[in-house]
Amino acid sequence: MNKFIAHSNDEIIRDLQNNVPTGKVNTNTDLLQKVENDQYGVKLADGLPLALIEAKTVKDIQGVLKTARKYHIPVVPRTTATSTVSGSDAIANSFILSTAKMNHIKEINRADQVAVVEPGVINQELDDEARKFGLFYAPDPGSKKISSVGGNASTNAGGMSTVRYGATKDSVLGLKVVLADGREIKLGTRTLKQAFGYNLTQLFVGSEGTLGIITEVTVRLFPIPLGDSITGLAFFKDMKALSTAVTEIRGSGAYPSMLEALDADTVKALDKYEGTHYSENAGAMLILRLDSSNDQMLNTTKEILAKRGGQNLHLTTDPKEAAEITKLRQDMLPAVFANGQHVMEDMAVPLSKLAEMMDYIKKVADQLHLEIYTAGHAGDGNVHPTIIWSADTDGIPDEVQKALQLMFRKALKLGGTISGEHAVGMLKNQWNNEELGDDVDMIQHQIKALFDPMNILNPKRKID
Amino acid sequence: MNKFIAHSNDEIIRDLQNNVPTGKVNTNTDLLQKVENDQYGVKLADGLPLALIEAKTVKDIQGVLKTARKYHIPVVPRTTATSTVSGSDAIANSFILSTAKMNHIKEINRADQVAVVEPGVINQELDDEARKFGLFYAPDPGSKKISSVGGNASTNAGGMSTVRYGATKDSVLGLKVVLADGREIKLGTRTLKQAFGYNLTQLFVGSEGTLGIITEVTVRLFPIPLGDSITGLAFFKDMKALSTAVTEIRGSGAYPSMLEALDADTVKALDKYEGTHYSENAGAMLILRLDSSNDQMLNTTKEILAKRGGQNLHLTTDPKEAAEITKLRQDMLPAVFANGQHVMEDMAVPLSKLAEMMDYIKKVADQLHLEIYTAGHAGDGNVHPTIIWSADTDGIPDEVQKALQLMFRKALKLGGTISGEHAVGMLKNQWNNEELGDDVDMIQHQIKALFDPMNILNPKRKID
Structure with a gap:
């Protein structure tokens, strides 16, 4: 006998399609199988997602979250899905929300030494563009050519030159984020210094899509250093x-x-x-x-x-x-x-x-x-x-x-961490207590509950 | 006719003295008048504090908070009180909790390029000690000789060489903090990279004593650069x-x-x-x-x-x-x-x-x-x-x-901030909505409520 189902998948997908004005809602099984697991992690998806939504606008993201809240559907965000910790593997009957097609460099400002980009912009592309202005984008993970600025901000990715120029967190000055409740908020600045509000920018950097969906990233660009390399x-x-x-x-x-x-x-x-x-x-x-x-x-x-x-x-x-x-x-x-x-x-x-x-x-x-x-x-x-x-x-x-x-x-x-730059995903979330201690683990859950009380944003990973 | 008073000041002070095992509880009016306002800000204290507690240990801090919770007493933390935004001015009938005497450099580690210090350590002293190891402590606010590492972490102070070495936030790797409920938690690491939990370290840096009392700071020290200065x-x-x-x-x-x-x-x-x-x-x-x-x-x-x-x-x-x-x-x-x-x-x-x-x-x-x-x-x-x-x-x-x-x-x-490095205090908290927007302002209050539901930690400033 089947479990009683309050809402059919068809009803949910219809609602989703109504709420997503410009993006593409994919439900083709072949495609869903392709995106079920991310490319480089251990495959930990526990079943096919309901849909892959390729968002093009903030309104698309807000629409996905509206349907997700209505039917209690987990939302798994991704851009290029290069996680090594199964950070974007599907949950059965989830929405995979891709912002990979939100990939425009909105601005590069040489004097301010900042770029404003959509989350799907590829690292390498931003760096290439910045170099035309005598600047460069520092974060250079092994995945530089295939991973995105938004994904790297979500995981606080590092790279080869982190040793001098810092990890992604050190390059992110500001974010726009759509919260689980659909509001888009703006965090941080485009100034090189700020000592005003709580540092919510850095709370979202490295939060692995569990607190909100990144829709815009303001990053600092460094001048290309003078002299011999x-x-x-x-x-x-x-x-x-x-x-x-x-x-x-x-x-x-x-x-x-x-x-x-x-x-x-x-x-x-x-x-x-x-x-x-x-x-x-x-x-x-x-x-x-x-x-x-x-x-x-x-x-x-x-x-x-x-x-x-x-x-x-x-x-x-x-x-x-x-x-x-x-x-x-x-x-x-x-x-x-x-x-x-x-x-x-x-x-x-x-x-x-x-x-x-x-x-x-x-x-x-x-x-x-x-x-x-x-x-x-x-x-x-x-x-x-x-x-x-x-x-x-x-x-x-x-x-x-x-x-x-x-x-x-x-x-x-040895006083170290079990994640230097690859984040936590579904591979390491069971280590939270051991690395952070029970009290900090609980505080993480309280913060998660504050931003995402229905636990629809990338559940079963990071802290869950 | 006097307002009905549930607890006399004498009773509160007795409780405080019982709860503070090693620190000094001062109630001398002359002294309280001296610490009523901080040294450099506009004087915004609205009356004398009940006591100045000079904490020597974490237990002292926990004791102060215990009495504060019991009698709903505001706690105003300070070290050397060099705020320019009235960050440590008293509230009438508050406890001023000074950690200035918790001023030991616990460790300087040349290989790890870190120092572990108590909050009251003076910037200049840490820098002087670090230089004996071929390292330096970068944050150099104008108050370098008189302000503390803990105070600078609380306000995310900047300085002259921030342009190259970053603000205090960029030097803080980890913190120990006593929460309003008395628990001491440990945040961050002593590694130069971490991509594990939510970045709670940076949530506390710059939080101006409104989320917890800093009891230990782990900072990075930079090697003294080779070549001509x-x-x-x-x-x-x-x-x-x-x-x-x-x-x-x-x-x-x-x-x-x-x-x-x-x-x-x-x-x-x-x-x-x-x-x-x-x-x-x-x-x-x-x-x-x-x-x-x-x-x-x-x-x-x-x-x-x-x-x-x-x-x-x-x-x-x-x-x-x-x-x-x-x-x-x-x-x-x-x-x-x-x-x-x-x-x-x-x-x-x-x-x-x-x-x-x-x-x-x-x-x-x-x-x-x-x-x-x-x-x-x-x-x-x-x-x-x-x-x-x-x-x-x-x-x-x-x-x-x-x-x-x-x-x-x-x-x-112009896309700027009204606080680059001096924080918010009681001077700029009325600007929160204008700089951050109503939504982010509300989120700040939610985070405050999560960590300090009784609003005993440095109320009436930062976000209040």
């Missing part, structure tokens, strides 16, 4: 030795803008993927960059590298060669992912604990006989161990789960 | 011309760490105070600094200054001379304040609007026949017009009120 490679015995050098460079006053670490196995995978021969050099590779450097910065960096066992240092100011080196870091993911199924992890520890964390990850891999490729934004103490397992295994193997648990606990024990 | 002076026809140059330097990729503007009247007041002769030069003075500069940064800065009418440029790498130049900016306040009663204002506008704002302030002064001294962190678009009036006038003159209103409205119209 020097990009380079150095090789170390192992990740522990590399980490020691990185911590020292970071504290030296050389202000590097990139300090990326790749372990021996990752370099081997890269060689295989790229046809290069870096793995002949040593056990761990450091990619570094200094922007607007002066002699003292460069010389100090070289001295630390030499003193801490850095070998085969190669530096260049040639933009083409620099791009090739940076591409190594960007190609790391496909090179590693080619080896099977994966979960890419993301912990950050205090810089003094980076070497210990690197060493621990290696021990976990050895003990559990797992294939773990470790890379990371070493300059931020941010580590990405990627665990690979056989392509034909169903679900996440027990020893992978065990490894994750061990690594997470270790990061927390 | 170049400090200098240049003179311009007027503040408008200066502003145009500043906006261009700021966008050039020279990454200055100081761009301070002083108008002609301020320079004259300084000359009188210091016995110097800068006012002979021109109509506005720019103080600038470049840290870790390279040739291109320096040359570009020089070129822009020359092109935009900068005269008598003088640059130095001599630390002693640099300190003398910087001291000019620091002495600006006493030099101006010496001329009468004052209100020092604090607006920030988008950089492209800085010249227009400067020009407008001059017009307001002319039209209302007011003595206005304008200085500011020009590189942040942050303007501090100080209005001076006769020492023997009672209250704030009407034309001063009128000038404030005109300048605030203009800043808002």
Whole structure:
């Protein structure tokens, strides 16, 4: 016997279509299957969504929320769905609300050093446009070419140059947000300073679509630094030795803008993927960059590298060669992912604990006989161990789960976080109490209830 | 006939003394009169507090809040009470809760680039200690030598080098806070990145003691930049011309760490105070600094200054001379304040609007026949017009009120904020709707109610 159904799906979809004036309401099963899970996370959707709504205007978003409130339908927001923590996987019978087509750069202002964009604007596109004005958009996650400014603001994404220019939170000055009740509010400013209201802008940055739907982002753009940009490679015995050098460079006053670490196995995978021969050099590779450097910065960096066992240092100011080196870091993911199924992890520890964390990850891999490729934004103490397992295994193997648990606990024990830049999603929400404590976990729920009392915005993740 | 009193003051003070194990409970009238108003704001206290509690421990703070909840007593937190917006002025029959004596630097960690401090630690002391480790504490408000890290976190104070190193919010990584209900919670991390929970750390930064009492602050410390630090002076026809140059330097990729503007009247007041002769030069003075500069940064800065009418440029790498130049900016306040009663204002506008704002302030002064001294962190678009009036006038003159209103409205119209770095206090809380809008104003009240349902924490200011 069927469960009693108060409202048929047809009725709900009709209401939705009536409420969405310009966007597209898709209910085609093939398409819904395609968007059921996001692209890079572990697939945690528990069934097909009812509809995929491609919003074009704020009114579309308000319409989706109106229907959602009426029928108590969960709304899963997304732009390009590049979450690695199953942040935009569907809930059965939910609405997937895409703002990917709200992708206009509304303004780039050179004097103010700000851009105002719709949420679906791709990172790379904003950066490309900004550079025409002598500015750049700093956040550069691995997904820079395919992820959006709005999505990055929702997750507080980081990247390679976070070490100098900060994470997405540090670039977001203001937001427009549609709340669960349909009101659009404006937060923050386009000034470089504000000490007025409560910092609600930063409450929404990193809230992963659980508090509201971002409709506009005002970001700061940095001037392209004057002087040489020097990009380079150095090789170390192992990740522990590399980490020691990185911590020292970071504290030296050389202000590097990139300090990326790749372990021996990752370099081997890269060689295989790229046809290069870096793995002949040593056990761990450091990619570094200094922007607007002066002699003292460069010389100090070289001295630390030499003193801490850095070998085969190669530096260049040639933009083409620099791009090739940076591409190594960007190609790391496909090179590693080619080896099977994966979960890419993301912990950050205090810089003094980076070497210990690197060493621990290696021990976990050895003990559990797992294939773990470790890379990371070493300059931020941010580590990405990627665990690979056989392509034909169903679900996440027990020893992978065990490894994750061990690594997470270790990061927390070292005073770190289990999410440096990938957010929480459906993959890590069960860790809230352990990272934040029971009191802060409860406060998060109270704030959620304040903004979204019906729990229709991206439920079952982040804090839920 | 007296109002019926449920509890005598004696009973309340006895309860307070029982609940405060180690701190000092002061009820001496002379002392209470001394702390009734803070030192630099317009005096807005509406009567004597019941007691000044000098807390030494978290337990003391919890005890004060326990008595405050029991008898519904407003609690006004303070450290060194250097607010310029009457942020820590008393409420009649309130408790003034001082954490000034909780002033220990708990830890400075060179490798992690963090310090953990109690709220009462003086900015300058933390900076001095950090420099022994090759690091520095960036926030440098005019009150650096007398204001505290906890107070600065409460107000999101800025300063001269905010232009490069950010405001206090950008240096705060984590907080411990005692909530109105007495629970102490821990927010944030000591890692340089975190994308885990809602950003409650930044909700508390700048919340002006209305959401909780800060008991510990974890701040990032920056490495002292390598290479020359170049400090200098240049003179311009007027503040408008200066502003145009500043906006261009700021966008050039020279990454200055100081761009301070002083108008002609301020320079004259300084000359009188210091016995110097800068006012002979021109109509506005720019103080600038470049840290870790390279040739291109320096040359570009020089070129822009020359092109935009900068005269008598003088640059130095001599630390002693640099300190003398910087001291000019620091002495600006006493030099101006010496001329009468004052209100020092604090607006920030988008950089492209800085010249227009400067020009407008001059017009307001002319039209209302007011003595206005304008200085500011020009590189942040942050303007501090100080209005001076006769020492023997009672209250704030009407034309001063009128000038404030005109300048605030203009800043808002230009897309700015009426508080760049001095917060809201009791001086600007009536502007919430105008700057933030009714919806956001209401959300602020909802958040306040969530954390402090009895409204005992610093009521009548910020949002109230």
